[in-house]
Each structure stands twice: as C-alpha cells, then as structure tokens.
Amino acid sequence: MDRLHLSQHISRQFNSEIDDVRRRVLAMGGLVEEQIDAALHVLIERDAAAATAIRDRERSINEMELAIDERCTFILARRQPAASDLRLVLAVMKMLADLERIGDEAKRVARMAERLLGDEGSADLTAALAELGEQARGMLRGALDAFARFDGDLALDVMRRDRRLDGLYRDLNETLVARMQAAPERIPAELERLWCARSLERIGDRCKNLCEFVLYLVQGKDVRHSGLAKGE
Amino acid sequence: MDRLHLSQHISRQFNSEIDDVRRRVLAMGGLVEEQIDAALHVLIERDAAAATAIRDRERSINEMELAIDERCTFILARRQPAASDLRLVLAVMKMLADLERIGDEAKRVARMAERLLGDEGSADLTAALAELGEQARGMLRGALDAFARFDGDLALDVMRRDRRLDGLYRDLNETLVARMQAAPERIPAELERLWCARSLERIGDRCKNLCEFVLYLVQGKDVRHSGLAKGE
Amino acid sequence: MIRRRLDAAGTWLLAGTAALCIALLLGLLLLLLRAGLAPFWPAPVIELSLHDGRVLLGEVVSSEPDSLVLRGSERARIGDAYSRVALADIAMRTQPPDALALQLADGRRLFGRGDEAAVLAGALAPARVLEATRPNADGPIARIGLFARAAARFVGTRPDASALGGGMLPALLGTVTLVLLMSILVMPLGIATAVYLHQRRGFLARSVRGAVNLLAGVPSIVYGVLGLGLFVHGIGAGIDRWFYAERLPVPTFGSGGLLWAALTLALLTLPVVVVSVEEGLARIPAGLRDGALALGATGDEAVWGLLLPAARPAVLTGLILAVARAAGAVAPLMLVGVVKLAPALPLDGTFPYLHPSRQFMHLGFEVYDAALASADAIRGVPRAYACALLLVVVVVVLNLSAILLRNRLRERYRALET
Amino acid sequence: MPVNPVTCDALLSPDLAGAHARARRRRERVRRALVGGGTALVMAGLLAIPLFLLAGLLPWQGLPDDAWQRLGVLAAGSLRAAAFAALVAVPLGLATALFTAHFCAPRLRGWLKPSLEMLEALPTVVLGLVATATLAPWLKTEVATLLALLVALPAVLLALAFAFGARVRRAGWLPLWLLPLPVALVAIGLALGARSGTVAIAPANPWNALVVGLALGVAALPLVYSVAEDALFLVPREQAQAAFALGATRWQALTTVVLPAAGSGLVAAVLLGVSRCLGETMVVLMASGNTPIAGVDPLTGLRAISAELALVLPDTAPASTTWRSLLLAALALLAVTALLNRLAEAVRARLRRRLQGLPA
Amino acid sequence: MSSVTPELPPAQASLRASDDGIALRTESLSLWYGTRRALDAVSLAVPARRITALVGPSGSGKSSLLRCLNRLNDEVDGCRVDGRVWIGDTDAYAADTPVHELRRRVGMVFQRPNPFPLSIGDNVAYGLRLHGVRQRRELDERIEAALRTVALWDEVATRLDDSALDLSLGQQQRLVVARALAVEPEILLLDEPASALDPAATLRFEELLRQLAQRRTLLLVTHNMQQAARVADFTAVLHQGRLVEFDDTDALFTNPRQRLTEDFITGRYG
Amino acid sequence: MSSVTPELPPAQASLRASDDGIALRTESLSLWYGTRRALDAVSLAVPARRITALVGPSGSGKSSLLRCLNRLNDEVDGCRVDGRVWIGDTDAYAADTPVHELRRRVGMVFQRPNPFPLSIGDNVAYGLRLHGVRQRRELDERIEAALRTVALWDEVATRLDDSALDLSLGQQQRLVVARALAVEPEILLLDEPASALDPAATLRFEELLRQLAQRRTLLLVTHNMQQAARVADFTAVLHQGRLVEFDDTDALFTNPRQRLTEDFITGRYG
C-alpha cells in the first residue's frame, strides 16, 4: 500500500531511501513489540530466562533508533523533502523517540517483573496486569499497522482505545493501594506492581503519540494536545 | 553569542526565522522553569494559589510547543537547511518534546502537591523534596543556558549533575517506602510524594536529554544512549 | 498627445520609405519584364496613308506625343528604312490583314501586302527567309506561338553577323561557364583560407585576415586592371613565349580569355567567400569543438569532420554572394577578354571541350554594347533589355538554387544557432 | 551494457590499430598541406593587386605632366557621382532598415529583406541600361516632376501620419497600405507634367550626374540596407522588450535604445555604400555621358575613374605613359575604397564587440 | 490532470472577499498563440505587498501569464487574450487604458539581466525620462533612491557614468530592478530573474526581493521550487495553462491540497 | 580564507591509503592562465565507481580542474599546468601519453548539450569511428548498447537517422552522455551537465547518473548544492583554487569540518 505515493519519485534512490526508513521503523517496531511480549512473559509466566534477551534487544532498539534518526537527518540534508515526504521523515523522527521509550518501559517492566519473581501475588492481580499489558501491546500493534498502511482511521481507532487502558490502570492502582494498606510488609512488591502498571499505561500513552504522528503524516494535521477531537 | 554563526546568512529572513525559533525555545524554557517553580512553591510553601496559573501556563506551553514545531517544519520545508542550521532545527524539534514533558511533570507535581496540602508530612521530607526540585530546576536552567549559548561544555556539566539527582531520588524513595511501611494509613500521601519525587527525577532525565541535543547541535555528535563517554 | 503624434509621424516616414523601396523594386521588376519581353512580341504591321498621298507600310518602333517612328522594309541593309512621321500628317492608319512580315537571316525585316511581299522576298532577299508571318491576321494563340519562337531563337541561336539580330546563345554559355569556372576556382581556395584563419591566431593569420578585409570592397574595375596587366600581359604573354612560341605573334594566352576572366573574378570574390565561411565557422558554438576533442578527435578532425559540415549554410552563403558578384561584374571583363562577337564558343565538342584561352561573349557586356555601341540604336535598346532580362534570369536561377539549398541546410542546423 | 575494459583500438587486431593510427596521421598531414597551400595562394593573389599597381608605376618620372590634373578631374567626377548616389541610397536604405528591423511584422520582413538583398545581386549593367535607356530620356523633360515628388511624398506622409497615425497601433504592415501612395503620386506628377506641356528644368546633358546618382543610388541601396539592418537586428530583442516594459512606445524604444546600440553599424553602412559608389563602373560608364566636366551641377555630365579605366585601358599599350597614368588612377581608387572599407570594418568590429558584451 | 478542480481554491476565495489586500487580479484569463491555448481560464488574485511565486513545469504558461499582466503580449503576433486583468481598479485590457501608463505601473524584470548599453545612471533614468522627468536635480535624486533601494548605490555611486555593461551579472540584475523601480511601479513582475546568477548572487537577489516586498507587490516566476519556498509568501502552481493551486507558501510546501502540486514540489512526475 | 588547512583532509588520506578504489588522482595540481593562478596545489583522489561532486563558488576553479583531467586545457592559450594527474596507472601529463587515447578514457559532458549536427546514430558512432571502429554491425551494436544505457533507446530506436538537433534538451544531454559512453571511458567528467535542463529533466538526468555510477567513475561539477547533495557519494569543495574539504556527502552536508564549507553550503557568505 502506498497511499502517499512514496515510491513514485523520479529518483529511485530517494524511493529506496524512503522505503528503507519505513521498513526500518517497522522492524524497530517489531523489536519493541517483542520487547513487550518478553516483558509480559516474565511478568505473567514468571520466566526469568527472557531477561538477557531483553537487554540485548534493548541495545539493538537503541542502535536502530540512532541509525534511523541519522538516516532521516541525511534525507533532510540531502533530499530537501517537502509535503508528504517531509511529513514522513519528521513523523518518523518523532515516532522514534516514542518507540524507544516504549522499549524502555518494557525493559523496566521486565526488570520489575524479575524482582517480583519471588512474590506470589494474586491471580487476580496477575490477570489485571496481563490485561493491561495485552491492551498496551494491542495499541502498539495497531499504531504500527496504522503507520505501515498510512491509515489515519486505524490510528484514530487506536487512540480511542487509550481511554480503556487508563481505566484499567486506575482500577489496578486502587486495588494495589488497598493491598498495600492491607499488608504493609508487601509494600515493596506492590509498589513494583504499581510501577509495572504505570509503565504499561505509559506505553499506551506513547502509542497514542505514535498514532498522532501517523495522523500528522497522513493528513498533515498536528493533533497533539487537542486530542481526538481534531483528528476526526 | 553566536558560535554557530546563525545570524550570518545572506537571507536576513532566514536569520530572523532561526533567531525567532531560538528565542521562542528559550521563552518556552522560561515558562517551563516557571512551571517548576510554581510546582515547587505549591509543594514546599503549601500555597494552593498557584494552581490555576499552572493550568494556564501548561496550556501556553503546549501551544508554544506546537507553534515552534510548526515553525521548524516550515523552515525545513522552505529553507532546506544544512549543517549547523539543520542540526539546530532538528535539535529544537526534539528538545520541544522534552521541554513539554518537563512541563507536564511539573504540572503533575503541582497536582499531587495540591493533594498533599492537607497532609502535614515531615520537615525532612519537604526539605528532601525541595532539594530534589532545586536540583531539577538547576539542571533545566543549565540546559537552557547551554542551549542559549551553544555551550557544549556546560551541557556536559549539566549531564553530570543527573547522577546526583538520581542519588537523591533513590534515598528519598527508600525513606518513603520505610514511612509507608511504618504508617500504612499514610500510604496514599506518601505515594503522592513518591510520584512527586519520581517526576522530579524524570525532569532531571529529560534535562539530560536536552543537553544531549545541545551537544548534537554544537558538535554534530549524537551522544544518546552512549552517555557522557562520547560527549567528552 | 503631441508626443504620440510625433512618434507616429516618424514611424510613418519610415514606413513610407519602405513603401517607396518596395515600389522601386516592383517598378524595376515590371520594367525589366516589359521591356525585356517586348522585343519578342509580334508587332502589328501598319499601313499609314499620309495627307500628301504617300502610303507607308511597316512597324511602329517608337511613338512620341506628336510623332512616331516607323520601320519600313529594309532593302539594302539593316537599319536603312526608318522614317519619322508627324501625327498631323497621317490621314489614315490601318492594319491590313493581308500584311506580311518577313524576317531574313541577315537580320533585315521586309513588309508587304499579299503577293507584293513574295515578290519583295524574291527580289530583295537573296538571303534566306527565316520566318514569314502575317501578324495582323494571327489570333492571340498564334501570336503567343510567335512570341515563344522568337524568345527561343534569342536564347538558343547564335547572333547574326551584324550583331543586331539573332540569338544570344554564346553569351549565355559564356556567362554560365565563366561563373562556374570562377566558382570552381574560388571555393576551395576560399574555404582553405577560412579554415586557416579559424585555426590560427599568429602573425601570419592576422596579416592574411588583414589583406582579405582590405580587399573585400575594392572595386571590380581595379581587379580588371590587375587581370589585364598581370594575367594577360604578364603571365599570359609568358606562357605564350614558353609554350606557344610557334604561333606568335598571334597571342594564345597573351590576350584576354576565359581563364583570365575567371581568375580575375575568383580573386574579386575571394574575400567574400573567406569572410562568409570564417564567420560561419566562428558562429558554431564552441561546445561542438570541445565535444569532439573530448572524444579524442584532433583539432583538424573536428574542423573537417564537424565544424565545416555544420558551416555548410555559411559556405553556400559565400557561394551565393560570390556568384551574385561575379555574374554582375562586367567592367573587369571588358579588360580581360570579353568580346562583342566571338568566333567560337569557349565550350564545344572538340577536345579538350573547355578552351580557357578563348575569348568569350558575356550577357552583361552584350547589354552594354547593344545599348550604347549598337549600329542601330532603335534595335539596340530593346535587344539590350532582352539581354538584361536573360542575365537577370541567369543570376536569379543561380542564386535561387543556392538559396534553396542553403535554406534546407539551415533548417537542419538551426538548433545549433540558439 | 557490458563494460569492456579493452580499448576500441585494441578491438581491432594490433596491426589494424596501428594502421588506423597511421592513416589518421597521414590524413592529418594532407589536410594541413592543403590548407597551407591554399592560403598561400590566396595571399599571393591578394597581395598581387597593390604590388602590381605600385610596381607598374615605380619609375615615377615616367608619368605625363598632366596626369595629376586628369586624375583630379576624374576623381571629381567619381566623387560627384558617389555623392548624389549616397543622397539616394543612404536615406532610403537606412530608413527601410530601421523599419524592417524594428517595426516590421515578421512575415513582411520575411520576404522584404531577402527581396531587397536580391536587388544586390542585380547586375549593375542592368541598372546602367535602365538609367541610360529609360531614366535619362524621361528626365530630359521631368526633372521638375521629380523634385515635386521629392517634396510631396514626405509632406503627404506626414499629413496622413498626423491624421491617422495615433489610431494605428501596430505599424507592422504599414508599407503595404502605403504602397499606393508613391505610385499614385508618380501618376499624378506625370499627368500634371504632360498637361502643362512645358519643360520647367532642362538638363544640359541627358546623361548627367542626376541620372547617375539615381541609378547608382539604387545599386548601393541594398548594401546600405543590409549592413544597417544586420547591425540593428543584432541588438538583442530583450533590450527593446525592456524599454516596452518601462512604458516606451516603439519609436521611443528605437530612438533611445536600439539606435544608440547599433548606431555605429549605420555609420559603417554609409561608409560601405559610399565606397561602393566610388568604384562602381557600369552605371557611370553607361549613364554619365563620360564627359570630363568638373563642378557640382547635377545636370551636367561627368567622367569617373572607373569609367576611364574601362574605356581606355583595353586599347592601351602596356608600359606606355597613358598606361601608367591609368595605373595611377586605379591605385588612387584602390587606396580610397580600401581606406573606407577599413574604416567601416573597424566601426563594425567595435559594434560587434559592444553588442557581444550586451546581455541578450 | 483531469482531476484538477477548476473552481477557485479556497485560499484565493478568501483573498477575493476583501479587495483591499489585492493588488492585481485576473478573471478567467485565457490566452492563445494562434490556435494554441497557453492559458486556460486563470483566475488569480495577487495579494498586495507580498511576494507571490508562480511555479509550474516548463511550458505551463508562467511567462505567458506574466506577460499578459503588463500587456507585453500585445507585441506578439497572433497572440489573443480573453478574460480580464485588474491592476488595482484599472481594467488592463479596457480600450481606454493607456498601455504605456499601465506598463509604468507594472514593472517587469526579465530572465537575463538586460541593462541598456548606456551609462549606469542613464539606465535608471531611462524610464523617468520616458515619463517626462527632465530636471537634473530630480533625476539625480530618484536615481540615487532607486539604486539605494537595490543596495547598489554604494558600489556604483562614483561611477554612474560608466557603462552598465561592465557590471557583474548580479549587479546588472540589481540595476535592472532599480531601473524598473525608478518609475515607481505598484507591481513588479519577475520572470525567472535569478536563473542567470550564481548561487551567492541568487541569495543576495532574493534578499533584495524580500526587502522590496515591504512596499511593493511582487509576482515572481521561477523554475526553482526551492526559490519559491525561500522567498514567496504565496505560491501559485500552474499546469498546462491552468491554475492548479494557490496557497500560503508554508502550507503549500508542507501540505499541498492537490496531488499535482504535491507531485511537482516533491519531484514525482513522469 | 587563510584558515584553510592545506593538508589533505582525513577522508582523502584514507582513500589514498588503499589505491584499488581510486580511479583518478591529482597530486598538488596547480594551474595558471597566464599569470593568474586558477588551481593551487589540489590533491584529490576520486573513488572508483562512485559519484564525486565538485562544488564551490563561481570562479573557484571547478571547470578548470575538470578540464585538466582530460587535458582539454591543452587547447587554451596561455594555460600552464603543474603537478600530476594519474588516470588509473597512467600519468596524464607524461610526454609519452597519447592525448587522444587519454581523452577516450576520460569522457566529458558539458554544460549545454552539444550534440553534433549529425544523425542520432552518427553522434554515438562518432567517437567509435575516430578510434577505428568501422564495421557496420559492430557500430550498430555499440550504438544500441550506449543508447540503452542512457535509457534513450526506446525513444529514438526508430529514428536513428533523424538529426540529433531535433531532440529535446533533456534527450540531447542523454545523447551526449551516450556518445561519451560509446567509447567506453573509465571516467566521466561532467561540467554542470543539468544546468540547461528544467527541473523534471534534471531529476531524470540525475537518476541516469546514479545508474552510471554503478560501473563508472563520475566526477560532477555543479553549481547547485542541492544537486550535489542528491546525487554525489562524495563531495569536494573548492575555494579560490584550493581544495577546502573532501568528504562523504552525508557527513559534509550535516557536519562539515571546515568553516568555509559550512558557510558555502548554508548560504552564508559575504
């Protein structure tokens, strides 16, 4: 799909540069997704094996961020992109930061999940965290899909899902505070869970950001801070 | 100071556009600083009066972010900047996100500080939080100075200070967890303090980001993820 | 407003002058056509009855407000039967349908009515009768036929002995041969010189260019002087002494002839050719030469393989100018070998076909001669106009063919000139 | 396309490549020889002219006593003919050139210019014929008519221009509209002359300087015209466009931009025209009467250097005194015309340099 | 091509609404060379005291449109114009509009610098003299003012009597602008005025244009997208004689409304 | 100006170290026109099978440098060259180097398309014939191959006998490239080859250059910074006859090492 006619430049090299950037972003997105998966795996399945893989992946994500950002800079310096080309490059440059932070949050979740390995918690809690994680991962997938297809409607859809994630987080937050008050000795563990929940919620927020950039890229409208209203 | 000779273009309009962006970023930085001040005021002096001002300021910060970002986009589209001009524009675009988030964190601090108004806490705690806030504000001021003067050394200096901030935060964190465990009924309040501390710590992180971009702008080196080592 | 009007006045003056030039051009053309073709048109035979009872038969050759000149039957020799008649003396003027006009081979014209004419012919004309016509009786078609025959005779036959009648074939051939010979001589030399000037910058090149420019506008008569003094009296006499000593004192190359005339004209037209070709070469964008050199061509290969072909329009322009100048130059020929009546053609069927030492006839000189030195002025002027028209036709044909060719080439190379 | 690292020459067998290179060098040498030889021949021929004339004259004392005086009379004749011719050719040629270069509709210019240049190819002997056989007899009675025409034509034109000029925006086809004017005026003049029946001004000699001037003027007209037109047309169109864009009328653009730029070209045209008239032979030979009369009267005959050469030289014995005095005349003619040409060439070269610096 | 909407683009519509800000307007202007149509119902409103760039592929009719506006096309054989051109309140093609006065109000600068072969001073004075300024004092003042405006005064003040042809290309183009400015036109038309200049001179020339736009309306034809982006406040895109889009340059270069525009500015055609 | 370091920039030093990748090298090449120095000790190593752009202000000696490389400056009166030029292993200025063979190996394309006034086919065949290819079959094959390389074959296959002057400017410039390629040069010098083309033709021409660079070494002089940025792998900056900087184009345009370079590419001079 090439709604923006990105591969129709007279310069084939420009086409391939643009395409390369796009593919790399998707590849990076894939890695970040894997990162979330792995973190959730640690959190839910309580499997510590994934931890080193996560650290390696974190490094490649960082490298990819820098590499793609550099590419984009070179495109800006050498191609003088305008209109949709320019929006693509700028959107990518901004998305990179968010993607990388999503990866960071995932890593953080994994780190805390590791610390929680010894703690039994409750099935309810785990389920709630899993639900939260599932939602967040779904949003990321949606955002990446929207980017891959330059699909503004899908992006809007994903943005709408953030509210649900926030709701889940708030509920979990209350539960956790209640649990802390009920059993002060478990405060460190519940705090870890709280941080996990918060990270997952942040992932949702950042996915919303990603979608905002997709909207900008597709429609040329900057919808940041004005929320869904302007995007629709 | 114009180490990058930003005002020596043949095109005066370009000069003024670049200068305008720079001044606006500094103005936005000033607002963000005020935002932190105000938040600390609420937190430390327990003065609720600042709250609405904070909300207004938050709105103008958001608007400024969008406006500056748009300006930068126009510069990219119309001026085909290269070399230091390009780096400036890109650095600014990335700094904007961080600045805005610093503002957000400050607002968050203020919100939580409001909630803490009824809570007496302890003088120690308040002092620790104040210290944290002071450090964070200092880092922001330093980052903005580094940007204003395109001073890479100053930026490195600021980045080094982040470690101290992290230490303060860790200490406070432990204190707070201990306090929660000691008095479970105060968990919500201490949690709010914890969030505050974390926000202030995040502000420090983001100031470090700002400095990274200043380094990129001044030296053309991307030091993200490689820490101080590469910048020096 | 007054400014506008002054502007308009200036513009209109220029436009009026241009109109005058156009009128002049057209007038000249019409005059040439009319006066040049009139001699071939069969004139009516007129019978005049005068008040004093005389009856005159003949052709009107000129008419003035109060009199006319009539040519009657030329009995003894050509030009002996003109009479001026005052209009006042004429009682009656008729065109008898049975009037007969005879054209004799020696140029005389005889007129008679009915049988009288035949008698006249028998008695007065031992010479061959070329043509017998009844101009008054002929219809327009027949007149056109007569006209065409007369014109063809003029172009296709030799003049008669008196030079007052007969055709102009030798002059036509002489003119064309001369121009062609001149072109063959001048073009290679002119092109070689132009190429030399194009390639060289040194002192020698500067002096050649100086000489060419200096002599570009020198009058043709001066070249004639050179031709006579140097070619005829100098070189020609020399050749005679060395190679044709047996024939002396009759000169072979030592008197004016076709070769010397062609050489003189070649010299005369050289500057034109050189300047035109060199300008053509210079106008070709430098990129062409650079392009050839960058492919590994030598300078000479670039010039001969590319620049000169691209300059063909300019070469042809040079040829056109040369031909125009040469075909019109009569004065120098008067010094180097043109004659009123040449015994032999310069180009004929006997080996070596082209006889460069022979004297030759030339249309231009015939014009001059018929107009000013004719034994019979009344025949001379129309004959001069006929020659002039023929000459102009020759020049125009030579020019037009070259111009058409050049325009075709120009079309091909036009993109080069932007 | 497969890149072949082998050179083209080596694509042929080695000896073939060598043969090719040798053939190339041989062709080069042949061409050089041809060009050098041709140029040498040309140079020899051109130098021969002045050298021959000078050599023929060298023992100066052999000149007859009256040679200089005769030369004076002849030169006066040549000058008089040239002067009257210039009076005809210069105004007509320059004005027409100005018109075609600056006002003319491209289509009209497209045939008017070549037609006038064809006139250049018209053999002068034909003009001589027209002068002697048609013009001279007519002028015997109609000098006054000619003068009247000379006054009437511009007068009527100016009157028309003031009346209608401002209303005609483009003058591109104007000459064709005005074409009937000279024709009608000539017809009127002739009719009036015929009616009056008297000869107002009678020339002393039917073959006189006036006739020569008119015919010679027509002979020189195309040269003057085409040199001037070329110079004017060399001025970049953008120059005139710029003037229009500032609000100039066409006439203003002509006088303020085009003329200053091409002025020297017009001067060159005049010089070349005069030089041409000085050396012209056939017209003066046929229409001047060839009477050696000095003076400035247009209605008396004259005898010019060129005519003298054409008439006398063929029957003169080489190296005789007459021969030598004729060579002197030829040399004088050569010197004067060469000087004029040189001058014109210098002026034109300056013009070309200037216009080349001119942005187009 | 066929997807181009013929109606006036919205930005233009809003410009038309308030006439104060409009220096020049064409109303469905069409132009033919013989039978060949070079402009097709172009309706364009050019904002006053701004730089409007006219861009489009080669042969799209940019120069033709420009030359309509000061009626320089009157000089072209076989050129026919239909529709209206308003210069301020004047109908440029009305029968009673004096074309020379019109051309004074609408100056023009061409692709290659074309100073007259006169002195520097006389070049600037040319238009003034045409329009009747004769007094030496006034001429001198105006020459100086015009040359100062184009920032050439300091360079040529001491050699006003030297030939204008001795100046560098960049200086010549400034001089030509000064010549056009001397008669105080309201509008300046520029047909690829920088295409003969080298990059540095081009930037300096663009800087001059920006300054002129503080007081005058500029309409700039350019081949060079980047140039339009750099200097123009508004940009109009022509394609095959039609006006495809007109917009604020910022918007046009980041988010054009028409596919044709986008393809053109991003190098996607063919 | 005086701050320019005369030593070889680091990027060049590394290129020199391994000679395999170098198609052409100059060693402190200086050039004078009469007494006027146009090049000042330029040492440049041009990587093989890459596009190297040569940029710099007007009059900085770009064209002069280019014309040294195939000794086209031999034709200029009063031009003197000092230093060395290596084309592969050949010393271009050695006494025994056959200049015509050298020029075959180093093709050149000029600013304005300069097709010969011959047919399209003969244009391409010109160089081949010069260098002794005579057989019709071989000529035809090579003509086709060259025209295919420049993507012109499909457009002109049916009219090889038409005049080359009838092609559009863009096509002409391609034809000229084909003509240069037909004799299979190792190196192609291009002196502002797109400056006569319109934007679309320019982009297409640049695309062609990218393709050629897969197999050949290209050295491209351009006025147009953006063009260098778009097509060049490496960029060399000249200033007043000196080599100021040579670097990877990416690096040069985002983070140049020399102040002069920075000023030049960002439009800050004077």
Ligand SMILES: Nc1ncnc2c1ncn2[C@@H]1O[C@H](COP(=O)(O)OP(=O)(O)OP(=O)(O)O)[C@@H](O)[C@H]1O
């Ligand atoms: N004087 C003329 N006579 C006939 N056709 C013309 C004339 N001038 C221009 N044209 C045609 O009109 C069309 C528009 O030309 P115009 O010069 O306005 O285009 P342009 O956009 O300025 O192109 P460019 O960018 O090449 O200058 C073109 O197809 C051109 O061929």
Ligand SMILES: Nc1ncnc2c1ncn2[C@@H]1O[C@H](COP(=O)(O)OP(=O)(O)OP(=O)(O)O)[C@@H](O)[C@H]1O
């Ligand atoms: N044939 C020549 N004779 C004398 N000086 C010359 C010649 N060619 C160039 N020059 C001078 O040498 C210097 C370098 O010229 P060159 O043409 O190489 O510069 P360039 O960088 O190609 O400039 P441009 O970008 O204008 O083409 C200039 O100062 C120029 O004036």
Ligand SMILES: [Mg+2]
């Ligand atoms: Mg145009």
Ligand SMILES: [Mg+2]
């Ligand atoms: Mg150059």
Ligand SMILES: O=P([O-])([O-])[O-]
């Ligand atoms: O000099 P003429 O043209 O009369 O031979």
